[in-house]
Amino acid sequence: MRPIRHLLVILLFPFFLITMACKEKVPKPNPALAFIELQRGELLLCGSGQFGEVDFSLNCDYDVRDAFNLAVSLLHSFEYDEAEKAFVKVIDADPDCAMAYWGVAMSIYHALWSAPESKDLEKGAFVLEMAEPLSKTAKEQDYLNAIGAYYKDWKTIDHKTRAFLMEQKMEEIYQKYPDDTEAAIFYALALKSTADPGDKMHTNERKAGKILEAIFPDKPNHPGIAHYIIHNYDNPELAPMALTTARRYADIAPNSAHAQHMPSHIFTRLGLWEESIQSNIRSASAAQCYAESSGNEGHWTSEIHALDYLLYAYLQQGNTEMAKEQYNYVKGIKKVWGNNATVSYPFAAIPARMALENKDWDMAATLETPITEFDWKKFPWEKSILHFTRALGSANKGDLDTAQNELAILKTLQQELVQLEDEYKAKQVMVQLKASEAWIALAMGNREKARNLMLASAALEDTTEKHPVTPGEVVPANELLGDLLLAIDKPKEALDAYEKSLKRTPNRFNGLYGAANASIQSGDLEKAKVYFEKLLEMTANSNSDRPEVTEAKMFISKSIS
CATH class of the missing domain: 1.25.40 (Serine Threonine Protein Phosphatase 5, Tetratricopeptide repeat)
Structure with a gap:
């Protein structure tokens, strides 16, 4: 039996928007679509189909604008397969909507994930070629040129270089159209996609975060703003700045498995284990709902991703029983898709x-x-x-x-x-x-x-x-360093290592226990008490059977008496 119960039902209402809008017109399908393998079919949306509020249809047919904005909302929450299907539906209803082709190419890109495979790059490049002869505004051409910079010469130019080229194009759009909210949002995403992971100043992330925070008050229900703030502030230095946003994002896009999961990135950074647990329970449930409705055999990758975060949080609470339940469940999974x-x-x-x-x-x-x-x-x-x-x-x-x-x-x-x-x-x-x-x-x-x-x-x-x-x-290497230093009778050095580790990864079970143990061996009983009390606070509601918890309780009891 799955450790997370199936919570949601499938509602396939979004296509009502397209069907009703287009019932009196018979579009002429683009015959070139038959030559590529696009994501097609009804959208598989759990719950009520709420993915936030987006207004970005530009010059597309008025009748498909609601459907187009739904597609962009799905794109902003990284529901890529459904986003592609939604954009293809728009193309079928309005083959002259150039931005729908842009949307398909964006759905294939996966800016913050691994680089697309060759077959996907080939598909994206072909879709953009189909958009070239279509009538479009100057702004639409700019957007197509931006994603086009990523797909151009993909066989000979590496992924990283092409991502930088796209970021430069998005910056030009951002500067050229200062009132375009989507330009700012997609530029912020591009900045994150090219950020240097070794940059401890988090230059790109700070720049992107500033852009997003400036527009959030006017667009409080926009999924992309909240989502990308979390991604850009997902580091030890900036995470506290994203806590309020993290607690809001799940409500902005309640039917996205990824939106339910993303807040746990910040909860994990801050050691807020119970909030992380609840976030990932909801995310895994939404992912299970999506998988069961898809007709695909096996488990969707978003579920497994959420379960890693869930197990991690249980372990920091010392809740071995619940962690083992997730472990055994994942161990039984043999087939995944995504x-x-x-x-x-x-x-x-x-x-x-x-x-x-x-x-x-x-x-x-x-x-x-x-x-x-x-x-x-x-x-x-x-x-x-x-x-x-x-x-x-x-x-x-x-x-x-x-x-x-x-x-x-x-x-x-x-x-x-x-x-x-x-x-x-x-x-x-x-x-x-x-x-x-x-x-x-x-x-x-x-x-x-x-x-x-x-x-x-x-x-x-x-x-x-x-x-x-x-x-x-x-x-963590510093935590492991603390363990080794204790093993060679260097408790003061060990304490420094544990405290350094806890600064980067706060409220870790073994980090707190190690720091308390090193404090005792260093003769600092008051500091040991602080760390043991924190350990007991972290494990208070988990019925932990870890011996470290028993040891902490005994120490606190003796210090009181």
Whole structure:
């Protein structure tokens, strides 16, 4: 039985808008549509079909404007398949609506997700070619030129360069049409899509956030504004600025699985575990509703993505029982549909979290690669998580041969990412690699080498930022550094490491416990009390059976008496 109950019903009312609007006119379908595989069919919208308020139809036929705006609303909440279907419906009803072709191309782009595959790029480029001879305003041509900059020469120019070209075009539109709300919103999205993950000043994100915050008061129910504020402020420094918006977005687009999930990015950043849990329960339910109505076999990727965040939050509450329920549920999933790049991460991270968060070294050392229909060879970063977990588990068990074997695989995967010129993921695996070497060195009795390697791992992670696909690293490097420093009797250094980790990832269960333990060993009982009290606050409603909670209660009880 699924751990999240089916909550919503399917209502397919949006096509009533198109059907009624066009009942007295017989459009002439664009014959070129027959040569490409477009998303078609009735929209699958759970609940009442509310996705926020958008007004952006420009020069399209008046009769299809409501349908067009619904399509843009779906696009803004990353409901890409349904957005494409909605834009295609508009094209069928009004083949001369140039912006509907723009909408299809935008639905294929997926600005903040993995780059489209070749077949999708080919489709997007072809759709834009179909729009070229159509009559259009100067502004519509500008919008088509902007997305066209991404698709042009896609066979010879890399994704990153084309994304930058599109951002530049969107900036021109933003400057040229200062009263165009959608120009500002899509420019803010483009800024986020090209932001440097190593930029600790968050230059693009701050610029985008400022643009969005300026227009939000006049458009309080616009899904894109709220959504992109959350994405741009999804980092430790800016997250507090997005809390109010995070609490509003789900109500703006209540029938979007992604809109229900997105607030948990901010809740996770701030350690608000109960709010994250409720957000992802709603998101997974909406995703299940969508999957069941789609006719596709298996589970939709949005559900698995939400469950990774859900399990993570349960683990921070020390709620092993509920975390294990999600873990067992995901373990039983063999078939998924949607974006495999989105689901490959949680398939690797969920079992790794169960082992590492509970310090179950037997489970960690023998972690198996999940059996799914997609090829793990295509996902070296995600695959590295499994080998990293096995390396840590084996090192902590004293099985050095297995640990060394896993380390060798990590090195191979890291080099593979270097060759693929995926700098971000190569760096993430290097963080894991150095941490694995550190714990192997400790198991071999070389304490100083272990300390230096773990310091290097933590320092490298400090220069990076977590990927949006994950609620957090399977174990933060600074937290792991604290664990190692405690193991070599350096409690004051360990406390510094834990506190640094908690600043970046607040209210983590193991971070709070580690900081309390390091405080005791450093002789600072008052600070230990503060951390233990925080740990008990985090776990108060979870009926946690973790021994750390029992230890915290005993310490607080003794300090009171």
